[in-house]
Amino acid sequence: MCNVSETIQKMGVVPVVVLNDAKDAAPLAKALCEGGLPCAEVTFRTEAAEESIRIMTTEYPEMFVGAGTVLTIDQVDRAVAAGAKFIVSPGFDPEIVDYCLSKEIPVYPGCITPSEVAQAVKRGLKVVKFFPAEQFGGVATIKALAAPYVGVKFMPTGGVSAKNLESYLSCDKIVACGGSWMVKGSLVAEGKFDEIKDLVKEAVELVAEIRNK
Numbered sequence: 001m002c003n004v005s006e007t008i009q010k011m012g013v014v015p016v017v018v019l020n021d022a023k024d025a026a027p028l029a030k031a032l033c034e035g036g037l038p039c040a041e042v043t044f045r046t047e048a049a050e051e052s053i054r055i056m057t058t059e060y061p062e063m064f065v066g067a068g069t070v071l072t073i074d075q076v077d078r079a080v081a082a083g084a085k086f087i088v089s090p091g092f093d094p095e096i097v098d099y100c101l102s103k104e105i106p107v108y109p110g111c112i113t114p115s116e117v118a119q120a121v122k123r124g125l126k127v128v129k130f131f132p133a134e135q136f137g138g139v140a141t142i143k144a145l146a147a148p149y150v151g152v153k154f155m156p157t158g159g160v161s162a163k164n165l166e167s168y169l170s171c172d173k174i175v176a177c178g179g180s181w182m183v184k185g186s187l188v189a190e191g192k193f194d195e196i197k198d199l200v201k202e203a204v205e206l207v208a209e210i211r212n213k
Helices: 002-011 022-035 049-059 073-082 094-102 114-122 138-146 165-169 185-189 193-211
Strands: 013-017 039-043 064-068 087-089 107-109 127-130 153-156 177-179
Touching: 002 013, 002 039, 002 064, 013 193, 022 039, 022 049, 022 185, 022 193, 039 049, 049 064, 049 073, 064 073, 073 087, 073 094, 087 094, 094 107, 094 114, 107 127, 114 127, 127 138, 138 153, 138 165, 153 177, 165 177, 165 193, 185 193
Parallel strands: 013 039, 013 177, 039 064, 064 087, 087 107, 127 153
Antiparallel strands: none
């Protein structure tokens, strides 16, 4: 878990990817790697997710791929079997969290209330997802939640963009942000992988710029 969290922190931004067709997995992985961000959270919202993770991790072994929007234990098993290195769920589901911990699978459940963070702390989790970030108060809420739970850090996703990335990454309670602005579904559908690569490069440069201030 610790090493996974450290890898995510080094990235600064985790591209949140929705793939409707597994044929797009390899060219997207190539664009992410060439853009300097060999990482992706592939959401389990589509039928293509499992195969997409398998293709990405097989054809681009340097890729650090996780599964997002995981809602069931069956999805956990399928994602890990396909090559996912970590599991992300939109909310705090005790069954999924406990299952992942029992199998030593890194898991990042969504926590937006003190009660949910308390459940995560009780289970020894050090990093949790904060979703949907902007709609639930963004950085201000994260700072407020982090105050009593000093050992917990957050990975905000939802409404994070190049415009507000600095406000998030400037907070020492945030390890990284999940974002989809570099990998918009329309760009993937239209096969604009060069454009995705350019947006990824910009994101990498922005992270470096923010962290070097």
